[in-house]
Amino acid sequence: MPQTDHAAPTAFDATVLPAAALQRLRDARHLLVLTGAGISAESGIPTFRDAMTGLWATFDPAQLATREGFLADPPLVWGWYVWRHAMVAGTAPNAGHQALAELAGRRRRFTLVTQNVDDLHERAGSGDVVRLHGSLAAARCLRCSRPHPMPALTLPAADGSRIEPPRCPACGNLVRPGVVWFGEHLPADALARAQAAADDADAMLVVGTSGLVHPAAGLPARARAAGALVVQVNPQPTELDAVCHHHLRGTATQVLPGLVRALGG
Numbered sequence: 001m002p003q004t005d006h007a008a009p010t011a012f013d014a015t016v017l018p019a020a021a022l023q024r025l026r027d028a029r030h031l032l033v034l035t036g037a038g039i040s041a042e043s044g045i046p047t048f049r050d051a052m053t054g055l056w057a058t059f060d061p062a063q064l065a066t067r068e069g070f071l072a073d074p075p076l077v078w079g080w081y082v083w084r085h086a087m088v089a090g091t092a093p094n095a096g097h098q099a100l101a102e103l104a105g106r107r108r109r110f111t112l113v114t115q116n117v118d119d120l121h122e123r124a125g126s127g128d129v130v131r132l133h134g135s136l137a138a139a140r141c142l143r144c145s146r147p148h149p150m151p152a153l154t155l156p157a158a159d160g161s162r163i164e165p166p167r168c169p170a171c172g173n174l175v176r177p178g179v180v181w182f183g184e185h186l187p188a189d190a191l192a193r194a195q196a197a198a199d200d201a202d203a204m205l206v207v208g209t210s211g212l213v214h215p216a217a218g219l220p221a222r223a224r225a226a227g228a229l230v231v232q233v234n235p236q237p238t239e240l241d242a243v244c245h246h247h248l249r250g251t252a253t254q255v256l257p258g259l260v261r262a263l264g265g
């Protein structure tokens with residue numbers, strides 16, 4: 001059962017976590033972090049499901065985030081991903097991404113798993129990010145999977161309107177966005193690494209995810225079942241509330257820098 005619930009703090013106050021929980025995070029032999037769209041929200045990238053700003057409030061996921069949707073209208077879908085790629089290129093990592101990069105540098109075993117398709121963790125200095133849902137930058141051939149660069153378009157030139165996708169120079173097939181669409185399998189190596197980390201970690205932070213999309217959403221329960229302390233950072237209640245031992249009800253930039261400071265060196 002959740003043990004703590006708090007109004008959104010203006011900055012992380014270490015006393016909102018019981019001292020024993022803070023100590024378990026400090027002493028963790030292997031710390032696992034799972035991030036979702038919420039960690040990039042304060043960089044200006046809209047989340048998927050936030051009622052007011054969610055990306056899917058104005059777009060139909062069946063059209064824009066499925067293989068069938070892409071095949072039905074490749075220029076519509078490709079243009080949308082070119083726009084998202086350009087939008088992300090115009091943002092910068094925030095204090096939440098930076099705090100996690102700092103935390104990783106201090107740990108012997110640290111695994112950062114993200115559902116995000118932006119590159120803000122890497123730009124904040126996190127290396128070796130386990131990407132469960134692919135990357136906006138990693139376009140590839142629909143048939144032979146040969147990597148293909150994304151167009152170097154920036155805003156406002158990339159405005160989301162239709163763009164004919166390039167053709168693979170090797171096999172002539174369409175180039176597709178590098179993200180995992182609904183109904184597709186996650187990259188097997190990334191999923192295996194994330195699940196192995198959940199089995200091995202003795203503490204886990206779950207940051208900015210609604211916990212609605214599996215298998216990523218199953219990782220906190222898996223880590224808890226294997227004995228990890230699970231702490232959630234999110235300004236809103238989520239599907240994961242019952243799985244997490246503790247809840248830090250604030251945004252990533254409100255909570256993570258202070259939490260990382262409280263965890264010390």
Ligand code: APR
Binds near residue numbers: 038041208234238
């Ligand atoms: N800091 C922390 N959390 C935040 C912030 C913030 N500043 N702003 C919003 N949140 C929280 C919301 O309360 C919500 O719980 O981030 C979460 C965002 O949820 P989703 O939009 O559902 O994003 P995510 O959980 O990453 O979605 C999972 O679904 O659409 C697919 O493949 C896509 O990777 C995505 C997956």
